[in-house]
Amino acid sequence: MKKLIFLLTAVLLVTAQLYSQWVLQSTPTTNALEAIFVVNANVIYAAGDDETIIKTTNGGVNWFLLRENAAGKDYLDVYFVNENTGVAVGGLSSPIRVGLISRTTDGGLHWVDFITTDGNFLALQFVNSFTGYLGGWVNSASMSPVLKTTNAGVTWLAAVPFNCYGIECFSFLNETTGFATGSYSGGEAIFKTTNGGYSWTLHSNFGNGFWLCSVFFVNANTGWVSGNQSSPWGGLLRKTTNGGVNWTHQTNANTNETYELYFLNENTGWVAGDSPKIQKTTNGGVNWFTQSTPSGWWMWDIQFINENTGWAAGSQGKVFFTINGGGTVSVQNISTEIPNSYSLSQNFPNPFNPRTVISFQLPAVSDVMLKVYDVTGKEIATLVNERLQAGSYETTFDGSGLNSGVYFYRLTTDGFSETKRMVLIK
Numbered sequence: 001m002k003k004l005i006f007l008l009t010a011v012l013l014v015t016a017q018l019y020s021q022w023v024l025q026s027t028p029t030t031n032a033l034e035a036i037f038v039v040n041a042n043v044i045y046a047a048g049d050d051e052t053i054i055k056t057t058n059g060g061v062n063w064f065l066l067r068e069n070a071a072g073k074d075y076l077d078v079y080f081v082n083e084n085t086g087v088a089v090g091g092l093s094s095p096i097r098v099g100l101i102s103r104t105t106d107g108g109l110h111w112v113d114f115i116t117t118d119g120n121f122l123a124l125q126f127v128n129s130f131t132g133y134l135g136g137w138v139n140s141a142s143m144s145p146v147l148k149t150t151n152a153g154v155t156w157l158a159a160v161p162f163n164c165y166g167i168e169c170f171s172f173l174n175e176t177t178g179f180a181t182g183s184y185s186g187g188e189a190i191f192k193t194t195n196g197g198y199s200w201t202l203h204s205n206f207g208n209g210f211w212l213c214s215v216f217f218v219n220a221n222t223g224w225v226s227g228n229q230s231s232p233w234g235g236l237l238r239k240t241t242n243g244g245v246n247w248t249h250q251t252n253a254n255t256n257e258t259y260e261l262y263f264l265n266e267n268t269g270w271v272a273g274d275s276p277k278i279q280k281t282t283n284g285g286v287n288w289f290t291q292s293t294p295s296g297w298w299m300w301d302i303q304f305i306n307e308n309t310g311w312a313a314g315s316q317g318k319v320f321f322t323i324n325g326g327g328t329v330s331v332q333n334i335s336t337e338i339p340n341s342y343s344l345s346q347n348f349p350n351p352f353n354p355r356t357v358i359s360f361q362l363p364a365v366s367d368v369m370l371k372v373y374d375v376t377g378k379e380i381a382t383l384v385n386e387r388l389q390a391g392s393y394e395t396t397f398d399g400s401g402l403n404s405g406v407y408f409y410r411l412t413t414d415g416f417s418e419t420k421r422m423v424l425i426k
Contacts, residue, residue: 021327022278022293022312022320023381023401026374027054027063033313035077037086038303045108046313047075047088048300051100055108060311060321060401061426066108073100077124079132083107087153089134091120097139103153118143123180125170126152133197135167135180145182148197160199164191171215171223179203179244181212181225188212190225190244204244210236216261216269224250224285226258226271235273239285252279252288260301262310270326272299272312280326291326292382321401331384335392339363342416347409351423352399358383358409359394366390366413372397373408380407399424 027033033048044060047053051072056063073091080086084107091099097120102111119138126132134147134156145167147156164184172178180191180200188210192203206212209230217223221243227236235258238247252258256274263269270280271288277299279288293299297315304310304325312320339361347356358370370384380402383395397409404426410419 021324021381021383021398022291022322023398024379025060025063025319025321025401026378026403027317027319028065029054029068029317031068031317032300032315033317033319034075034090034300035088036301036303036311036313036319037078037080038305038311039080039083041305041309043080043083044311045078045080045086045088046301046319047078047090048313048317049074051075051090051102052317053078053088053102053108060319061403063319067111073098073120075100075102076120076122079124079126081126081129081132081152085129085152087124087132089121089124089136091136093120093137097137099136101134101153101156119145123167123169125172125178127172127175127178131175131196133170133172133178135170135182137166137183141165146180146197146200159193159197162191162200163202164189164200167191168212169214171217173217173220177220179215179217179223181215181227188227190215192244204240204247211257212236213257213259214261214271216263218263218266222266222284224261224263224269224271226261226273228257237271237285237288250285250288259299262302262304264304264307268307268325270302270304270310272302272314274298277314278302278312278326289327292385293320323398323400331386331388331393331395333389333391334359334394337392338390339392342366342411342413342418344409344411344418344420346420347397347422351425353424353426354400354402355396355398356422357394357396359392360411361392362388362390362413364390364414369410369412370395371410371412373410375406375408383409 031049031052033046036046051069053066054063075088075090078088088102099116099120101114121136123135132149144158144161146159164182166183168181176196187208188206190204191200193200211227213227215225229236237250237252258273260272277293278291297318299314302312343361345359347358372380
């Protein structure tokens, strides 16, 4: 006979733990994607190793290959000033640094390449349709690690050389004021310009034992820097509220490296990294929460167009997509009656477009994993990964960023596993 449990003498519908949802999109490459640029909700470019550039015109439902060269250089950043005109930069770091600048004006159908032996490029940002900045590592101390264009990347001019031999990232507030992370004879530092990138000065010195990968300012006072530190080893996250004069440590869950930052405002932001892959804050970094993504890959870059919709790119050609800010997926306890056995129900509706409800039953406290896979067995999304009390549960899967087709969802608990088939039709 089934047992009934009542909480506070009433039947309550309890929302259990909340889970993040990043959906894996299918791409035409297995090369690492080092950078992603979101032009709008439909048009997105991603660039990476072996001169790989891919593009989507429908938000990532379909990605297609623009260029790739197995013996080529690596793209490390990409930026588009509109749907058609953009620049991808990178190069090689050994045996000598070689830089590559590639420019297109027809949405990536054709590219004009420029190669230099002065150094390789890592950072790229435009402040308007014509003015942009390019940063990298130089082969000589007499060279400037910053270049500037005023004609949308047709030509580039060097800034005044300064005590810095490597630039990793830019964060410009406007056409005159910007920040950059970089390396100099004293270690890692943040540099600043107030004259449109013509000259740069040492602004915040971090010293040795750090790697500053990304910097992001939302206004003249408030900004963040990410990377890693050697003592103690782990991901680095620091914040300033006085324009970079002082930086305070922010506690985060990353035990290895934090890479790219992206903030919408003073409160809401994300950081992509190694372990965990993505973290989010909604209170300016006072708290960082780990978001759930399919395991096994590093995240190199991340961008959002609003609080809900964003993309992240990483190793092995992976692109992830979210329409709820990376979370949350609600797992609801829909009955306090304890089932007799484990079971996984057929999703409803099925076929579906784009959302469907998946239900499952637990006769005892269990460690629950609910994942979605495509027909090749590739993990698409993790819906549940937590210890749950006995009961009946349901959660909603959103396939907005996926192609039409057959997918599978698998419930794995203590001593029980079941897989069912579902069909997405758009």
